[in-house]
Amino acid sequence: MALGLTGYVVFAVLLLTVGVFFMARGKARSSVGGDVRVLHSLPSYYGYNAAMFTAVPALGVMLIWMLAQPMMIENAVFKLIPDRIIEEGSSRGLVMSDVRRVAEGLDVAVAQGALTSDEAASIRSDSTDIRSLLGEVGVALGSTVDSEVLFAAQEYRNQSAGGLFWMSVIVMGLAIVGGSISISVTRAEFRARNVVERGALVLLILAASLAILTTVGIVLSMLFESINFFRLHSWTDFFFGSSWAPNFRGDSDLSILPLLWGTLYISLIALLVAVPIGLFAAIYLSEYASPKVRAAAKPLLEILAGIPTIVYGLFALLTVGPALVRIFGRGDDGLLGVEWMSGATAVLTAGLVMGIMLIPFVSSLSDDIINAVPQSLRDGSFGLGATHSETIRQVVLPAALPGIVGAVLLAASRAIGETMIVVLGAGAIAKFSLNPLEAMTTITTRIVSQLTGDTDFASPETLVAFALGLTLFVLTLGLNVLALYIVRKYREQYE
Amino acid sequence: MNDMRILERDVETNAIKIAAKGVQVFYGDTHAIKDVDVDIQDKTVTAFIGPSGCGKSTFLRCINRMNDTIDVARVQGDIRIDGEDIYDRKVDPVQLRAKVGMVFQKPNPFPKSIYDNVAYGPRIHGLARNKSELDDIVERALRNAAIWNEVKDRLNAPGTGLSGGQQQRLCIARAVATEPEVLLMDEPCSALDPIATAQVEELIDELRQNYSVVIVTHSMQQAARVSQKTAFFHLGSLVEYGETGQIFTNPEDPRTESYITGRIG
Numbered sequence: 233m234a235l236g237l238t239g240y241v242v243f244a245v246l247l248l249t250v251g252v253f254f255m256a257r258g259k260a261r262s263s264v265g266g267d268v269r270v271l272h273s274l275p276s277y278y279g280y281n282a283a284m285f286t287a288v289p290a291l292g293v294m295l296i297w298m299l300a301q302p303m304m305i306e307n308a309v310f311k312l313i314p315d316r317i318i319e320e321g322s323s324r325g326l327v328m329s330d331v332r333r334v335a336e337g338l339d340v341a342v343a344q345g346a347l348t349s350d351e352a353a354s355i356r357s358d359s360t361d362i363r364s365l366l367g368e369v370g371v372a373l374g375s376t377v378d379s380e381v382l383f384a385a386q387e388y389r390n391q392s393a394g395g396l397f398w399m400s401v402i403v404m405g406l407a408i409v410g411g412s413i414s415i416s417v418t419r420a421e422f423r424a425r426n427v428v429e430r431g432a433l434v435l436l437i438l439a440a441s442l443a444i445l446t447t448v449g450i451v452l453s454m455l456f457e458s459i460n461f462f463r464l465h466s467w468t469d470f471f472f473g474s475s476w477a478p479n480f481r482g483d484s485d486l487s488i489l490p491l492l493w494g495t496l497y498i499s500l501i502a503l504l505v506a507v508p509i510g511l512f513a514a515i516y517l518s519e520y521a522s523p524k525v526r527a528a529a530k531p532l533l534e535i536l537a538g539i540p541t542i543v544y545g546l547f548a549l550l551t552v553g554p555a556l557v558r559i560f561g562r563g564d565d566g567l568l569g570v571e572w573m574s575g576a577t578a579v580l581t582a583g584l585v586m587g588i589m590l591i592p593f594v595s596s597l598s599d600d601i602i603n604a605v606p607q608s609l610r611d612g613s614f615g616l617g618a619t620h621s622e623t624i625r626q627v628v629l630p631a632a633l634p635g636i637v638g639a640v641l642l643a644a645s646r647a648i649g650e651t652m653i654v655v656l657g658a659g660a661i662a663k664f665s666l667n668p669l670e671a672m673t674t675i676t677t678r679i680v681s682q683l684t685g686d687t688d689f690a691s692p693e694t695l696v697a698f699a700l701g702l703t704l705f706v707l708t709l710g711l712n713v714l715a716l717y718i719v720r721k722y723r724e725q726y727e
Numbered sequence: 728m729n730d731m732r733i734l735e736r737d738v739e740t741n742a743i744k745i746a747a748k749g750v751q752v753f754y755g756d757t758h759a760i761k762d763v764d765v766d767i768q769d770k771t772v773t774a775f776i777g778p779s780g781c782g783k784s785t786f787l788r789c790i791n792r793m794n795d796t797i798d799v800a801r802v803q804g805d806i807r808i809d810g811e812d813i814y815d816r817k818v819d820p821v822q823l824r825a826k827v828g829m830v831f832q833k834p835n836p837f838p839k840s841i842y843d844n845v846a847y848g849p850r851i852h853g854l855a856r857n858k859s860e861l862d863d864i865v866e867r868a869l870r871n872a873a874i875w876n877e878v879k880d881r882l883n884a885p886g887t888g889l890s891g892g893q894q895q896r897l898c899i900a901r902a903v904a905t906e907p908e909v910l911l912m913d914e915p916c917s918a919l920d921p922i923a924t925a926q927v928e929e930l931i932d933e934l935r936q937n938y939s940v941v942i943v944t945h946s947m948q949q950a951a952r953v954s955q956k957t958a959f960f961h962l963g964s965l966v967e968y969g970e971t972g973q974i975f976t977n978p979e980d981p982r983t984e985s986y987i988t989g990r991i992g
Contacts, residue, residue, distance in 0.1 A: 522798070608835035612898065614796055616848040616905055617825030626847070631838045 241294065241400045245407045249287040252411040256282030259418045273425035281424040282414035284431045290407035297399045305391045312384045327381070334362070334385035335392070337371035344369050353386055454705065457698035465692040470699060476662035476673075478682065478693045486696045488703055490662040494672035498583045498658055499647035501668060505587025506647075507640055510594025517595070518602040519624055530599070537592040541652040548585035548657030549576060556581055560669055573669040575659070580668040582657035586650055590643045597642065601635035601719075602628060634718050641715035645708040651676040675700050744769040744909060744939040745790060750804035752785050752794065759785045761963045763804075767956070772931060772940045774954035774971065776947055778986065781960040783943045787911050790941065791827035792820040808909065825852050828902030832914040834894030836886030836901075841878050844886040844897055845869060848905035864904055871937075872900035873930045892923020899930060903938075910934060912942040916949065928953050947987060951975050959983045 257279035264270040271278075306328055313327055341347040346369050347355070355362070362382055366372075418424070462470070465486055473487030513533060517526050553576025558566055561573035605628050613623040629636070659671025660681065682697040689695065745767040752760035760782045767773050775783035785794070792813060794800040806813050813823055825848065836844050845865045848854075855861035865882070869875040874896040878889070886897050895915060902910060912931070916924040931953045934940055944950050950957050951971060958968040959980075967974060967983045978984045 606835070608831060608833055609837060611793065611796070611829075611831060612835040612837065612901075613847070614793060615791065615824055615829035615831070616851070616901065617821050617823075618847075618851050619821050622851055626851075627837050 237396050237400055238294075238298070241403055242291070244404060245287060245290050245294075248407050248411055249283045252286045252415060253279040253283040256415050256418045259415060260420075260424070263418070264420050271420050272423050273428075277424040277428050278418045278422070280428045281422075281431075282411060282418065284428065285414040286407050286411035288431075289410050290403045293406055294399060294403045297395075297403075301392070301395045301399070305388060305395065308391060309384050309388045312387055313380055330381055331384045331388055333371070334366070334381060335388045337362075337366035337369070338385060338389055340371055341366060341369045353390065355386075356382070451702075451705070454698050454702040457695055458702045461692055461695035461699045464695065470696070474664075476678070478696070480691070480693060484693055486692060488675070488700060490664055491673060491675045491678050491700065492703075493664050494579070494658065494662065495648055495654075495674040495676070497668070497672065498579050498586065498654060498674060499644055501580060501583025502586035502590055502647045502650075503640065503644055505584055506590035506594050506643055509587075510591045510643075511598050511636065513591065513595040514598035514602055515624060515629075518599045519620065519628070530596075533592050533595055535592075536589070537596070539589075541589065541650060542656075544585050544589050545652040545656030548581050548653055552585050553577060553581040553657060556584075556669070572667075575671060577657055577659035577671045578669050579658060579672050582654045583668065585657055586647055586653050589650070589653065590647060593643050593646060594639055597639035598632070598636050601632045601639065604635070605631045634721060638715040638719035641711050641718070645711035645715070648711070649676065649704060649708050651680060655680055675704050679704075742769045743767070744808065745941075746805075746807045746810075747786075747789075748805040748807075750786065750789060750802070750806060752782070752789060752803075753801045754785075754797070755799040759963055760789070763960075763965045765958055765965055765968055767939060767941060769939045770935055770937070771956055772935050772942060772954040773956040773958065774950035775941065775943045775958050775960060776945075776950050776986070777960035777966075779945070782963040783958075783960045784913050786960070787913055787941060787943050790909065790911055791824045791829055793824070793829065795820050825905050826907055827909045827911060828905060828907035830895070830899050830902050830910065830912045830915045833918050834891055834898050836889070836894050836897050838885065838887055840883045841886045841889070841897060842882040845900050845904045847901060852905060854905070868900040868904035869897075871903045871934070872896045873926065873933070874900060890923070892919050892926055895919060895923065895927055896930060899927070899934075903934070908938065910938045910940045912940065914943050914945060917945060924949070947975070959986060961986070 257275045260271055260275045260278035261268065268275055309331060310328065313331070338347065338352045342349050342352050346365065356379065465484075470486055470488055472489070473485055474489060475485040476487055476490045478484040478486060517530055517533075521529060556578065557573050557576055559568055560566065560570060563569065563571045609627050609631060610623055613627045614620075618626070654674045654677050658674060658677060660673050660677065661671050662673045662678070663670075665672065679697045679700050682694055682700075743766045745765075747763060747765045747767075750760055750763045751758070763782075763786055775787060777783050788794045789802055789806060790808075790813075792802075794802055802814065808823075808827070811818070837847065839847070842865055845868050846855075846861055849861060849864050855864055866875065866879075869878060874893060877893060878884075878897070886894065889897060895918070899910075899915070915931075916927050919927065928949065931940055931942065935955075942950075942954065954971045956969065957971040957974040959966045959974065959978075959982075961982050967978060967980045969979075974983060975987060978987060
């Protein structure tokens with residue numbers, strides 16, 4: 233594929249950057265007659281400095297331009313579309329996607345030679361059948377093209393091409409100006425090293441803020457969709473209602489409480505499995521195991537953490553669930569001869585498997601925390617004639633307790649947010665029940681089911697997924713913050 | 728330093744409490760203690776001095792079998808407390824450590840209340856029949872460690888909140904509370920300021936009335952101030968052992984003299 237104009241511009245800027253690097257480096261070297269000791273910085277720093285000033289502003293402007301241009305053009309083009317079409321086509325977004333599609337189709341047609349670029353700009357729908365024309369070049373359109381839409385599409389192409397042209401000019405200009413300024417300042421006393429250092433710092437700050445901004449972005453997108461949901465559905469029903477029964481007649485009960493109950497119940501069972509086993513494993517590994525055993529056992533335990541959760545889900549569905557049914561179900565054929573459990577999916581199934589998943593999480597964190605308890609405390613206890621287990625129970629664990637609580641809270645937030653195991657293992661019935669052998673459902677499972685299949689993003693039944701997601705996010709975020717606060721407080725104590 | 732005072736210090740001859748014969752310690756391949764013979768007297772402060780890495784702390788840790796907690800450490804030879812071989816198979820090291828208390832270089836109070844810190848040993852060993860007896864034990868230990876007056880109003884405050892010197896005296900109280908016969912101190916003042924050091928030294932001198940105290944120290948002045956007997960270790964061997972006044976004023980071995988006068992160390 234041939235490069236578009238944008239591709240050529242990027243290529244040119246990169247070429248210029250490389251060229252400027254060598255020029256600046258050469259200039260720095262020759263400015264002191266080859267004696268690099270006189271230079272403030274090593275010659276390559278002058279090169280990096282020049283390359284940085286050539287590439288960064290140019291490519292930065294290009295990136296921003298490419299993000300902003302479609303939005304601005306769409307706003308401009310949108311004004312061309314009369315209200316008549318929008319009413320028929322239900323929403324602005326749909327019409328705009330039609331416009332974009334026609335514009336792309338014209339691009340393809342020009343590229344394949346079915347139209348000249350002049351024809352593409354002047355063609356009218358009353359004289360030509362655009363739909364069949366574009367169909368010939370492989371762009372299928374859903375309906376015949378309105379003259380307004382075609383006109384808008386042509387305007388769209390027109391403005392895009394103009395925008396692209398000006399972008400290329402500005403970007404190349406910036407690259408050339410940046411490059412020549414940075415070459416002209418290249419002198420022996422110029423502190424290129426410090427400037428490059430500053431550049432590296434900016435890069436690092438950018439990476440850090442990108443991660444934070446993404447989080448903010450996620451929260452905001454969830455928040456907006458949730459607000460849409462609460463416009464369509466009463467918030468009292470969502471937070472305080474008692475039943476979850478979505479239907480598509482428009483009178484769904486969408487209350488989080490039964491889902492929250494299922495989530496918390498399964499998480500509780502998971503923690504009841506994971507915390508004792510994980511903690512005991514951590515105590516063995518950090519206090520009793522010989523270095524050899526530890527070196528072998530710790531990675532093995534941590535392999536558990538590397539198993540994809542969907543595999544745990546299969547394990548729940550195919551192994552643990554049927555095994556539990558054999559014990560608690562099947563009437564007289566079962567091991568206990570009772571009929572308490574009818575299907576493999578149950579709170580206990582999901583809870584047990586999730587607990588197994590969390591074991592390495594708890595053990596590895598607790599192990600670190602127990603290791604952080606100073607040896608002097610153990611010595612003090614041994615020196616008073618305490619046995620190893622007395623020392624662990626009465627000195628090491630109390631000292632490590634805040635950290636262990638933090639680890640448990642982190643595990644709890646994992647359990648609450650866990651999806652695949654509960655999708656496969658917990659069932660799909662939303663209800664309040666204390667019986668762990670019944671199927672129940674969780675927030676994450678419902679989010680998955682509300683968003684899979686054909687979805688209409690204007691109905692509360694779909695949008696509720698975002699409200700559920702936001703609630704879940706707030707819940708786990710709260711737990712994480714609390715856990716990190718506790719862990720950090722504990723760390724300070726011994727440093 | 729007032730040498731005259733050291734010379735005049737009277738040394739009572741007490742019964743021998745700890746008798747070590749031909750003690751060897753290995754850390755893996757390192758021969759850390761080479762054939763040490765020493766007799767430590769009851770109700771006496773014995774100081775172990777010597778340059779860093781000379782084995783004095785290692786030897787101290789042999790006396791309550793703390794070296795057992797280190798995997799690579801091996802101890803050979805014969806150490807007897809009151810005539811009983813502590814490395815005998817019959818001896819439970821855990822019981823032995825209740826009898827031979829230890830105070831460490833850095834104050835290491837448990838993250839518990841002051842009361843619970845002191846009550847830790849008595850509780851483990853079941854020394855008190857009821858709460859009031861335990862209260863008595865704790866009070867006696869804190870009084871013995873000369874810290875009672877400072878903490879009696881805040882026994883439930885965390886032990887880690889005390890000052891460094893108070894923490895170290897709390898650790899001494901904790902060791903004393905199990906009613907040991909021997910008290911081992913591994914550089915107990917090295918993390919303390921001069922005032923706290925003076926308090927702890929005064930305390931060590933008082934403890935002598937009830938216990939056999941063995942103290943490892945880097946400070947020769949401290950050895951001279953608090954001890955009646957001094958042992959000089961060098962490169963894993965016991966070079967010279969005798970009355971403190973004798974060691975500091977008229978050492979027999981040239982290596983001891985070099986160390987005392989600051990030429991090695």
